[in-house]
Amino acid sequence: MATIGDVAKVAGVSRSTASYALSGKRAISHDVRRRVEDAVRQLGYTPNAGARALATSQTRVIGLLAQFFDDEFAPAMMQYIRGVTDTARELGYDTLLVSEADGPNALRRITDSRMVDGVVLLNVAEQDDRLPVLRTAGAPGALVGLPRDTTGVDVFDLDFEEAGRAMVDHLAALGHRELLLVSQPDHVVERGGAYVWRLRDAAVAQAALRGVRLHTASAAAHQPQVGSDLRTLLEQHPDVTGLLLNNEAAAAALPSVLQTRGLSVPADLSVVGRFSDEFARNFSLPYSSVESAPDRLGSMAVRQLVRRIEGGGEVTEPHVVRYITPEIVDRGSTDRPRV
């Protein structure tokens, strides 16, 4: 592999001049610049990333901390990841993907060893073990998901409260008076999945305000359990005319459950979910939904992270907590309740 020394030799200049000619960090005569560029082309020179990182203390790599829980729905993760990698590349960064079970340890490893300039944390819990590590790491961090303590980090998340209200309002406006909200399994909440109760509590309050009954329940995150949970819930609540789903696995399982019960949407039951449009297309889900916008959230997190990285790390702008406003994508699964 050619080094900058080889480039300098071929161009007939010093190594520093070759370096400056390529970085543009000081004035270079037109002639020298040309000779250096020709040499680069001729030798197929690419700077050694490790050497550059050592000299500049910048890796141009961001760390992406994903995590996979047994009780959460894996396919949705891919879209967050693409939002991050695509935007990172657009801004000139590569992405180190870390998905090991011990998140805090992984985070410490990649920051302490200076493999990355900053990190994006996915799937952040209310009390996330990774946050204490991140705060002492020195590297800037952007989160997708809202922790209780947001000091020192930039946070991006769907406005789940508003999502809950929007779902209730949508069905209430159509005349529904008895609704059922199916959430993630309880252990997701126990583990700190705040979005579950953020959506639920707001939905409950809004239902009270609108004078509609809202039952709340949870269902598993996997087949076959989620299917039988749904069947049981529908049996327990025969008077419900509108179903709210804050559980992607339940949304994926619902079509076959309704089929076996001979229920059709929206004639017998109105349904609104909370998932992404891509998810809906992949799984052929014919349900209107609050768009969860995973790619946008991943992208926003990276943009902010890169601003911080390139802002110098010193006293810069205050940290942000930014919510995406939920929008309902209409797929024709809601109508007035049957009488």
Add this chain to the structure above:
Amino acid sequence: MATIGDVAKVAGVSRSTASYALSGKRAISHDVRRRVEDAVRQLGYTPNAGARALATSQTRVIGLLAQFFDDEFAPAMMQYIRGVTDTARELGYDTLLVSEADGPNALRRITDSRMVDGVVLLNVAEQDDRLPVLRTAGAPGALVGLPRDTTGVDVFDLDFEEAGRAMVDHLAALGHRELLLVSQPDHVVERGGAYVWRLRDAAVAQAALRGVRLHTASAAAHQPQVGSDLRTLLEQHPDVTGLLLNNEAAAAALPSVLQTRGLSVPADLSVVGRFSDEFARNFSLPYSSVESAPDRLGSMAVRQLVRRIEGGGEVTEPHVVRYITPEIVDRGSTDRPRV
């Protein structure tokens, strides 16, 4: 951040001794080793990855080249990625995930700049643009997917020929005499997705051998087109009693299609797919299938890659082309044909 110099100072030894004490590459007195280890703990020392890479020419990072095509089904990708990252970590490597559209360029960038010790290529096409780049890159590479020319790389793939035969045999043994195979869209083939015709041609040959009629067709990879494709195909082939699916989107869309046509499985139609068990669970797919084992393929590719990386790069073992034997997972979606 503490450096090895700080560690040496605190331990009262030279930097080289500190380094050797940590690497274990030469004999160290018990006393010195203890002092060095204490100093490491006290300072929270972690080696700087860039400096180490520069000194050793080893990054302990592997590059993972994923690609997302509009006409392929994204959710399946996640499992390959997890197979790679989990196994890499197990072997002491981190993973640089690259998913930009221009694969050859991305590959050149991360290998020329020495960001990675080797690469795993996902979704390899018959004539893959990334392979010429890989062959000149000097870094070892392991592929998931079978290209026409396998020189210089290690290759892992499902045995799609055997998968096609197994699907036909399974239904033929139950007495089916008229089958329909639904494959990926034609542009997947045109782009070099050899697995489409590898499975199809083997299925056709096996059907001839067994004396059963096998119709072949393709369907889109996305909703809503794939749904209407399936409806059209079922109308065109009313006498078909067994359906083979080499198209994950079609498998995901099939339940609602059958529902609207009032067909039940396996009473009216036997169905066998080709997808992973995790995929089946996530999408609630009640169809028997040839297991595509993405996590195992990703894992095998990484293991072989790491052997090459650590084997020294010189004349070592010959390259391998290894196929996973397809196994049918029974989900009760096949039975004798109705008469």
Add this chain to the structure above:
DNA sequence: CTGAAAGCGCTTACAG
């Protein structure tokens, strides 16, 4: 068993 020194390939003050 340990240390002083060179070198990996860059960048960037310092000097002219």
Add this chain to the structure above:
DNA sequence: CTGAAAGCGCTTACAG
């Protein structure tokens, strides 16, 4: 506008 030199933080022959 250009060059010689120092330094980033490691590892590893070389010497004792």
